[in-house]
């Protein structure tokens with residue numbers, strides 16, 4: 001899909017200037033017509049982040065079973081990115097990175113931290129930058145890291161950054177203690193243990209009661225309340241809303257399980273021997289075998305994950321409806337994403353931390369009033385949200401942050417600002433348009449993403465690809481060295497990528 005608008009490279013000369021002026025005037029007229037903006041007004045930002053949500057579970061990303069009508073509708077009103085990557089494949093570092101604008105490799109914010117301690121008091125988070133520049137900044141639930149479920153059952157702040165917000169709310173929830181049909185689907189051979197088990201297992205509760213007995217239900221309700229409050233506020237708002245589903249435990253109201261009877265669930269396609277060329281290491285250990293899941297337990301997990309996703313989708317719908325009924329949809333930029341992806345049985349792997357495509361790729365939708373909907377295949381990173389939103393709202397992009405402004409992609413989806421995306425878990429992923437290098441130091445994985453988008457055949461040890469591998473390793477090294485040049489004063493030790 002293409003759209004009218006500014007191009008990647010601008011033609012020189014007077015004709016370009018006049019075309020640009022015409023375009024600007026047109027854009028202004030369109031914007032004035034659809035928005036109730038007066039000159040100088042800044043758009044609001046509604047940032048919705050889900051937890052552990054793979055793009056593969058969403059209808060708009062091609063899932064035929066999981067029902068996500070509200071997120072799908074948002075996608076039809078914005079730009080949907082098909083190659084957006086997180087900077088770390090688990091909660092803490094991914095969120096610290098996107099909120100503070102530094103790669104985990106640079107900041108060393110690699111644990112369950114907000115990132116504040118690592119970047120220092122003199123750096124502004126994304127929300128704080130907006131707060132300092134005339135925005136009312138608010139958080140509901142998990143935006144910086146929170147332990148799920150412990151911080152949710154406590155109703156605590158988790159690893160929050162109080163400097164970022166004018167107001168912040170937590171959404172206490174009972175999680176697996178909610179009444180309902182409860183079961184543990186991993187590490188429970190034969191389903192002999194009744195009820196739910198340890199916190200990071202696939203614990204499922206088909207809960208009695210409505211949305212509001214859940215942490216996420218309360219989060220959406222608070223968001224609706226704040227949107228009503230903000231409609232008469234003079235300042236624009238930066239509202240960050242974090243949902244904790246589909247992070248485990250997979251607890252959601254019973255009604256969201258109904259569309260997914262076990263008989264309807266289809267596990268991802270399996271290739272014989274697929275696991276054999278995947279290095280055994282801590283990044284890749286969350287396998288069906290290690291979780292001791294039989295076929296029905298695998299399907300049950302997928303079913304509960306889909307129910308959790310549909311629950312989040314319904315809550316996103318409630319928030320977007322509130323944005324519309326309060327008359328703020330036409331002057332609010334809506335961003336929807338997740339902190340990282342997730343395995344749902346591909347390669348017989350589950351959950352996160354892996355740096356395979358399913359775990360490192362994130363859903364990303366950016367909807368800007370006045371801009372045409374589009375599909376964008378250009379590479380982007382979550383770290384790009386901070387500079388991009390800043391530019392879209394007419395705020396200066398802080399010089400210290402490491403993301404790139406991708407707002408040009410919202411005018412023309414063919415625009416490219418990166419030739420590679422970088423992610424990390426236990427290892428580093430360098431993802432170019434055609435290749436994925438998963439680097440673990442001594443071992444690695446190499447995939448031809450054009451011929452093998454599902455990453456079945458690891459070419460790392462194949463001598464026919466030695467040249468490609470060498471080039472990618474050099475590119476990764478150069479990228480890390482570029483990121484190492486920053487203002488944080490951290491000692492970066494370049495790890496050997498070849499041995």
Ligand SMILES: [Ca+2]
Pocket residue numbers: 051052090091247339340
């Ligand atoms: Ca997460």
Ligand SMILES: [Ca+2]
Pocket residue numbers: 273274275276277278455456457458
């Ligand atoms: Ca394989």
